[in-house]
Every structure is written in structure tokens, then in C-alpha cells.
Amino acid sequence: MVQISIVYWSGTGNTELMAQKVAEGVREAGQEAVVLSVDLADVSELKKARAFALGCPSMGAEQLEETQMELFMCDLENGIGGKQIGLFGSFGWGGGEWMRDWEERVRNAGASVVGEEGIIVNGAPDEEAEEKCKELGRALAVAVS
Numbered sequence: 001m002v003q004i005s006i007v008y009w010s011g012t013g014n015t016e017l018m019a020q021k022v023a024e025g026v027r028e029a030g031q032e033a034v035v036l037s038v039d040l041a042d043v044s045e046l047k048k049a050r051a052f053a054l055g056c057p058s059m060g061a062e063q064l065e066e067t068q069m070e071l072f073m074c075d076l077e078n079g080i081g082g083k084q085i086g087l088f089g090s091f092g093w094g095g096g097e098w099m100r101d102w103e104e105r106v107r108n109a110g111a112s113v114v115g116e117e118g119i120i121v122n123g124a125p126d127e128e129a130e131e132k133c134k135e136l137g138r139a140l141a142v143a144v145s
């Protein structure tokens, strides 16, 4: 079994719930999932992986959370060429610009966004959003097998 990391930042738990559902999808598809808050994640481990997922809500003004996820992303960016990366996150009132910027950043670093788009959810994930998160997990499991 391949271990797939799901690294997230979440202030009020919405993105964390999404991370748990991505992990469920990975496990349903027969691979191992590890869900890690970004402060506990190791950039060098992700740089060794073929595929992983990153989650962060829209913060600031349509930005990644700046004290942890933004710094993590800066460290990661130069070593993700050829990788398959799932993106997800919750938002409140915006139009999803933070996610489009994030997708572009991942592609500019030479990686692919799993499913072509990050999953964005207004507030807490409902059943349909949870299913999308699981689908992402299943796609990640396929990407490493």
C-alpha cells in the first residue's frame, strides 16, 4: 500500500472535515491515508511522493492562510514537478479566486491538479461536497497505483 498525505490548515474545522473525507476516499480505494495539520507536515516527505492533497480555506483577501500554509507552499513549490496534487478548501463569501490562484501556482510549478480543479465548499461540507472530497481521495489512490 502507498501512503498518501493529506495536509491541511483549518481555522474553524470546515477544511479539516474535507480532509477527513478525502482520506476516506483514499482508504475506500485501497491505499493508506495520513491526515496532517500543516504545522506537523514535512515538506521533504511530500517532495518524495507521487501524489498528495493540500487543503486550505480562503483567508486574508482570497489568499492562503499566511502564517503556515503560505510558508509551507513556498517551501514546497520548487520540488513538485510532475506530481499529482489534489487541492481543496472552504470559503465564506468570495468567488473562489484563492483556489484558482492556487491551481495556477501548482501548474506553474510543473505539477498537475487532480481532477483539473480544486474542490471548493461554502462553509461546512454537505453530503454532496463530502462525496466530491471522497472522489478526490479515490483519484489520488489511482494516481499512485
Ligand SMILES: Cc1cc2nc3c(=O)[nH]c(=O)nc-3n(C[C@H](O)[C@H](O)[C@H](O)COP(=O)(O)O)c2cc1C
Pocket: 009, 010, 011, 012, 013, 014, 015, 016, 057, 058, 059, 060, 061, 062, 063, 090, 091, 092, 093, 094, 095, 096, 122, 123, 124
Ligand atoms: C481572516 C479571515 C479571512 C477570510 N477571507 C476570506 C476571503 O477572502 N474569501 C472568502 O470567501 N472567505 C474568506 N474567509 C472565510 C473562510 O474562508 C471560511 O469561514 C471558511 O469556511 C473557513 O474554513 P475553515 O473552517 O477550514 O477554517 C475568511 C475568514 C477569515 C477568518
